[in-house]
Amino acid sequence: MSRYLDRSADIGEFIPQPDDDLIICRCEEITKGEIRKAVHLGMWTMTEVKRLIRPGMGLCQGQTCSKHVKGVIAKELHISPAELDDLTARPPMRPVEMGVFGNEVESHE
Amino acid sequence: MSNTTADVIIVGAGIAGNSAAYYCAKKGLKVIVLEEEMIGHGGSSRNGGGARVSGRDAREMPLAIYATRHIWPNLKEELGVDPEYRQNGYLVCGYNEEHKKGIQNRIADAAKMGIDMYLLEGKELKDKHPYVSDHVTCAGWTPTDGVANPLTATLGFYKRARELGARFITGEKVEKIKLYKGRARTVVTQNGNTYEGGKIIVAAGFGGKEIIKSVGLFVPVFKRLIEVIVTEPMPHMFDNMVGGMSGFYGQQTVHGSFVFGNALGREQCFAEITTPVSSSYNPANICHTIGVDIPALKEAKIIRTWSGWTDMSVDGVPIIGNVAEVPDLIIDIGCTGHGFCPGPASGYTLAQLANNETPDVDISKLAYERYDMAKKQPQYY
Numbered sequence: 175m176s177r178y179l180d181r182s183a184d185i186g187e188f189i190p191q192p193d194d195d196l197i198i199c200r201c202e203e204i205t206k207g208e209i210r211k212a213v214h215l216g217m218w219t220m221t222e223v224k225r226l227i228r229p230g231m232g233l234c235q236g237q238t239c240s241k242h243v244k245g246v247i248a249k250e251l252h253i254s255p256a257e258l259d260d261l262t263a264r265p266p267m268r269p270v271e272m273g274v275f276g277n278e279v280e281s282h283e
Numbered sequence: 284m285s286n287t288t289a290d291v292i293i294v295g296a297g298i299a300g301n302s303a304a305y306y307c308a309k310k311g312l313k314v315i316v317l318e319e320e321m322i323g324h325g326g327s328s329r330n331g332g333g334a335r336v337s338g339r340d341a342r343e344m345p346l347a348i349y350a351t352r353h354i355w356p357n358l359k360e361e362l363g364v365d366p367e368y369r370q371n372g373y374l375v376c377g378y379n380e381e382h383k384k385g386i387q388n389r390i391a392d393a394a395k396m397g398i399d400m401y402l403l404e405g406k407e408l409k410d411k412h413p414y415v416s417d418h419v420t421c422a423g424w425t426p427t428d429g430v431a432n433p434l435t436a437t438l439g440f441y442k443r444a445r446e447l448g449a450r451f452i453t454g455e456k457v458e459k460i461k462l463y464k465g466r467a468r469t470v471v472t473q474n475g476n477t478y479e480g481g482k483i484i485v486a487a488g489f490g491g492k493e494i495i496k497s498v499g500l501f502v503p504v505f506k507r508l509i510e511v512i513v514t515e516p517m518p519h520m521f522d523n524m525v526g527g528m529s530g531f532y533g534q535q536t537v538h539g540s541f542v543f544g545n546a547l548g549r550e551q552c553f554a555e556i557t558t559p560v561s562s563s564y565n566p567a568n569i570c571h572t573i574g575v576d577i578p579a580l581k582e583a584k585i586i587r588t589w590s591g592w593t594d595m596s597v598d599g600v601p602i603i604g605n606v607a608e609v610p611d612l613i614i615d616i617g618c619t620g621h622g623f624c625p626g627p628a629s630g631y632t633l634a635q636l637a638n639n640e641t642p643d644v645d646i647s648k649l650a651y652e653r654y655d656m657a658k659k660q661p662q663y664y
Contacts, residue, residue: 176320178474181451215364216445217438218453219321225328225434226364228538233515235587264587265561269515273581276570 177257181216185251188214198246199239201232206246213250220244220261233269236261289315289450291637292470292480294457294494295487297327298433298623299615301440302630303484303637305362308447310638315478316449317470319456323437325488327623329559329591331511331532331544333524334624335373335428337393337400342648343600343625344396349644350628355431358627364439366431367537371522373428374403374412376419376576382528386423393425400425414520416578419527430524430534433623440630457487459497460612467498467612482637486615486629489594495616498609503597503654504617508556510565510590511544514583531572541583545569559590593620603629603649605636613637614651 194207208227217223220230220243229243230236236243240261248255266275291307293300296318307314318324334355336347355368377386386402393400403411403422412422445451456473460483463469467483485491489506516539526532530546547565566588574581596602596617603615613636615629622629632642 175456175473176454178454179452181445181453215442216322216451217442222322222438225323226438231587233586262589264589265563265566266585266588269584269586271581272512272514272570272583272585273574275567275585276572276574276581 176219176259179218181218185214198242199229199232199236201234201238202228204229209243209246210250213247218247218251220247220258223247224261230261235264286450287315287477288479289313290480291315291482291484292317292478293484293486294470295325295485295491296322296441296451296453297325297486297488298323298437298440298626299327299486299629299633300484301437301444302627303486303633304449304451304630305440305444305447306631306634307637308444308449310634312638314444314449315480316444316451317455317457317472317478318451318453319487319490321453322441322451323434325490326591326593326618326620327437327626328434329509329511329589330433330593330620330623331524331542332430332433332534332536332623333373333428333526333532333621334368334370334431335425335524336396336398336624337373337423337425337428338375338389339621340600341392341396345645346603346625346628346632348396348398349631350625351427351429354627354631355429355624358436358439362439362443364435364442366436366439368429368431368436369522369537370427370429371524372424372426373524373526374415375423376415376525376527376529377421377423378418378528379420383421385528386421389423398425398427412521414577414579416576418575428524431624432536436627440627457494460485460494462498462609466610482611482613484613484615484633484637486633488616488618489592491614491616492594495612495614498612500606500609500614500651501654502602502614502616502651504594504602506592507595507620508559508590509544509593509620510561510569510588511542512566512569512585512588514541514580515586516540517580517583520579525577527572527576529572531569531576533573540586541580543569543573545572559592561588561590593618595619598653601629601649602651602654603632603646604651606651
């Protein structure tokens with residue numbers, strides 16, 4: 175079970191910051207401002223932010239940006255990054271061609 | 284009213300629970316949504332995103348038709364989040380004469396509900412869908428079906444409901460429902476909290492089975508694992524949903540990546556695992572199937588695979604509605620892997636039931652009461 179979170183708790187208003195156009199997720203080109211806005215829309219976990227605006231969903235699957243995304247979300251929620259769960263690690267480790275992955279079954283035909 | 288009391292308590296923050304919360308809040312009802320994990324943790328975020336009416340059981344068709352005609356087309360404006368709904372058709376591929384007969388049966392079923400579906404063969408099939416291989420000999424084509432993005436649709440309903448004042452609490456696992464004078468009144472959570480509501484809606488997928496057991500109701504649903512692969516973004520190939528009589532289904536998303544799943548037949552072996560995990564052979568099987576049917580995609584690279592549960596009901600259609608023997612309890616369970624498209628219509632209907640209105644959609648055939656056997660012989664379920 176996840177940590178208890180009352181999504182109606184007050185986290186304050188969204189206040190624009192000068193570095194909001196800084197790119198945090200390079201694969202999907204998601205900026206700091208977009209992540210902060212998502213938190214204010216109610217996305218209070220790494221996974222929800224990922225599912226709504228896609229940081230960590232690109233070629234590297236968040237292996238580069240996860241830590242930074244987590245930091246931005248935690249700061250917006252006024253909590254420690256340690257309180258946020260990591261994204262689920264998804265296989266494969268590196269992109270694999272469908273033809274290669276599907277090959278092993280071919281011999282059974 | 285205290286902050287643990289509401290007009291409606293909703294258990295489960297999936298697409299049905301979130302949309303029910305949204306429609307209840309729109310009616311001015313005070314809503315509390317309780318979710319064990321996070322928003323959209325279950326099947327609502329873990330599906331292929333097909334928004335189809337064709338190939339459905341006649342009993343659940345009214346819900347799917349209502350959703351595709353009245354809800355999905357306007358959702359982007361209504362929610363302020365783009366659910367990427369595109370009504371670009373659904374192609375279901377067949378490989379032999381038996382499949383052709385199956386498709387013709389689907390066409391006949393669809394015609395009864397006023398849905399146009401066509402059989403494509405030979406040159407017409409190749410002209411309209413050049414990406415399919417010669418392995419595909421016939422196909423059913425339903426132009427009014429479509430695709431959507433399960434992730435943004437589910438979170439979009441949550442975002443809008445929250446804006447309208449619905450209170451969402453995650454990490455709050457509901458363990459049981461308590462009756463007061465024979466009516467469902469309070470829910471008790473694992474954290475020891477109690478919430479009280481005038482109506483209690485259980486829309487928690489498979490998790491709802493144990494919850495409603497606490498008031499003596501048995502629903503014959505079981506878990507099935509689904510596994511799905513996602514590719515890197517690719518040049519545009521098709522806009523429609525693609526499926527096969529072999530069991531695969533998928534789409535090319537707005538983002539450009541392909542999402543494909545497949546029914547392998549061995550899913551039941553994993554029903555006892557508590558956390559859904561991706562295996563190495565089901566995704567491989569999907570890749571093989573796609574390689575045979577859509578050869579150009581052999582080059583596409585998979586960047587992730589994921590898995591999830593679907594709650595299967597024994598007769599293949601969900602159980603939605605009031606329960607005669609427990610007044611004020613409303614259930615939505617057993618969507619059997621095709622509950623995403625009708626999800627918003629289910630939520631709309633649940634909200635109407637919670638507000639004591641007569642539903643716009645005919646859900647009489649989805650009533651819990653059809654499972655008389657399950658009530659009399661629960662040991663078999």
